[in-house]
Amino acid sequence: GTLRRGPPLTDTAATMLARTLQRFVRIAARHHVRPMLCLPQALTLQWMLSRRGVACEFRIGVKPGAQTFAAHAWIEHNGTPIGQARDVGSMFSAMPLPATN
Numbered sequence: 001g002t003l004r005r006g007p008p009l010t011d012t013a014a015t016m017l018a019r020t021l022q023r024f025v026r027i028a029a030r031h032h033v034r035p036m037l038c039l040p041q042a043l044t045l046q047w048m049l050s051r052r053g054v055a056c057e058f059r060i061g062v063k064p065g066a067q068t069f070a071a072h073a074w075i076e077h078n079g080t081p082i083g084q085a086r087d088v089g090s091m092f093s094a095m096p097l098p099a100t101n
Contacts, residue, residue: 014054015077021048022075022083042073045082049075056082061092 009017025045029036042058049056056077063070072092074084081088 008053011078015080017052018045018049018054018056018075018077018082021045026083039073042075045075049077058097059089059094060097061089061094063091064093 022045025041025048029041039060042060046056046058054077056075057079058073059076059081060071060073063072070092072088074088075082076089080086085091
Protein backbone atom coordinates (compact mmCIF):
# COMPACT_ATOMS: atom_id res chain seq x y z
CA GLY A 1 0.00 0.00 0.00
CA THR A 2 0.87 3.62 -0.23
CA LEU A 3 2.43 5.36 2.74
CA ARG A 4 1.60 8.91 1.56
CA ARG A 5 -1.42 10.59 3.11
CA GLY A 6 -2.77 14.07 2.52
CA PRO A 7 -2.77 16.21 -0.58
CA PRO A 8 -0.55 15.24 -3.50
CA LEU A 9 2.92 16.77 -3.61
CA THR A 10 3.61 19.60 -6.03
CA ASP A 11 5.96 18.77 -8.92
CA THR A 12 8.71 20.78 -7.24
CA ALA A 13 8.25 19.04 -3.88
CA ALA A 14 8.11 15.61 -5.57
CA THR A 15 11.32 16.34 -7.49
CA MET A 16 13.09 17.51 -4.33
CA LEU A 17 11.91 14.41 -2.46
CA ALA A 18 13.08 12.15 -5.31
CA ARG A 19 16.54 13.74 -5.32
CA THR A 20 16.82 13.54 -1.52
CA LEU A 21 15.78 9.88 -1.41
CA GLN A 22 18.19 9.08 -4.24
CA ARG A 23 21.06 10.59 -2.23
CA PHE A 24 20.02 8.51 0.81
CA VAL A 25 19.88 5.34 -1.30
CA ARG A 26 23.33 6.08 -2.76
CA ILE A 27 24.83 6.70 0.71
CA ALA A 28 23.27 3.51 2.08
CA ALA A 29 24.54 1.56 -0.93
CA ARG A 30 28.12 2.70 -0.28
CA HIS A 31 27.93 1.42 3.31
CA HIS A 32 26.05 -1.81 2.62
CA VAL A 33 27.69 -5.14 3.41
CA ARG A 34 26.94 -6.46 -0.09
CA PRO A 35 27.59 -4.62 -3.36
CA MET A 36 24.65 -2.38 -4.20
CA LEU A 37 25.04 -1.48 -7.84
CA CYS A 38 22.61 0.48 -10.01
CA LEU A 39 19.85 -2.16 -10.27
CA PRO A 40 19.13 -2.63 -6.55
CA GLN A 41 19.54 1.11 -6.01
CA ALA A 42 17.02 1.95 -8.76
CA LEU A 43 14.54 -0.63 -7.50
CA THR A 44 14.88 0.66 -3.93
CA LEU A 45 14.38 4.26 -5.02
CA GLN A 46 11.34 3.29 -7.11
CA TRP A 47 9.80 1.50 -4.13
CA MET A 48 10.48 4.43 -1.79
CA LEU A 49 8.98 6.97 -4.21
CA SER A 50 5.94 4.81 -4.97
CA ARG A 51 5.24 4.45 -1.24
CA ARG A 52 5.19 8.23 -1.00
CA GLY A 53 2.88 8.69 -3.98
CA VAL A 54 5.56 10.08 -6.33
CA ALA A 55 5.16 8.90 -9.92
CA CYS A 56 8.41 7.59 -11.37
CA GLU A 57 9.59 5.40 -14.20
CA PHE A 58 12.10 2.57 -13.87
CA ARG A 59 14.53 2.47 -16.78
CA ILE A 60 17.10 -0.13 -17.73
CA GLY A 61 19.26 0.20 -20.79
CA VAL A 62 22.25 -1.21 -22.60
CA LYS A 63 25.16 0.70 -24.10
CA PRO A 64 24.95 0.39 -27.88
CA GLY A 65 28.13 -0.44 -29.75
CA ALA A 66 30.14 -1.27 -26.64
CA GLN A 67 32.81 -3.94 -27.10
CA THR A 68 31.75 -5.50 -23.80
CA PHE A 69 28.25 -5.72 -22.40
CA ALA A 70 27.35 -2.61 -20.40
CA ALA A 71 23.97 -1.98 -18.81
CA HIS A 72 22.56 0.56 -16.38
CA ALA A 73 19.35 1.02 -14.36
CA TRP A 74 17.93 4.36 -13.22
CA ILE A 75 14.76 6.14 -12.19
CA GLU A 76 13.12 9.06 -13.96
CA HIS A 77 10.61 11.52 -12.56
CA ASN A 78 8.68 13.58 -15.11
CA GLY A 79 11.12 12.39 -17.78
CA THR A 80 14.20 13.57 -15.87
CA PRO A 81 16.77 11.08 -14.54
CA ILE A 82 17.13 11.30 -10.77
CA GLY A 83 20.75 11.46 -9.58
CA GLN A 84 22.07 10.64 -13.03
CA ALA A 85 23.57 12.56 -15.92
CA ARG A 86 20.74 14.23 -17.87
CA ASP A 87 21.88 12.36 -21.01
CA VAL A 88 21.90 8.89 -19.40
CA GLY A 89 19.04 7.92 -21.74
CA SER A 90 21.20 8.65 -24.78
CA MET A 91 24.24 6.83 -23.35
CA PHE A 92 22.15 3.70 -22.67
CA SER A 93 19.37 2.59 -25.00
CA ALA A 94 16.39 2.03 -22.72
CA MET A 95 14.77 -1.36 -23.07
CA PRO A 96 10.97 -1.44 -23.22
CA LEU A 97 9.45 -2.80 -20.03
CA PRO A 98 6.03 -4.40 -19.75
CA ALA A 99 3.29 -2.16 -18.36
CA THR A 100 2.18 -2.89 -14.82
CA ASN A 101 -1.36 -2.50 -13.61
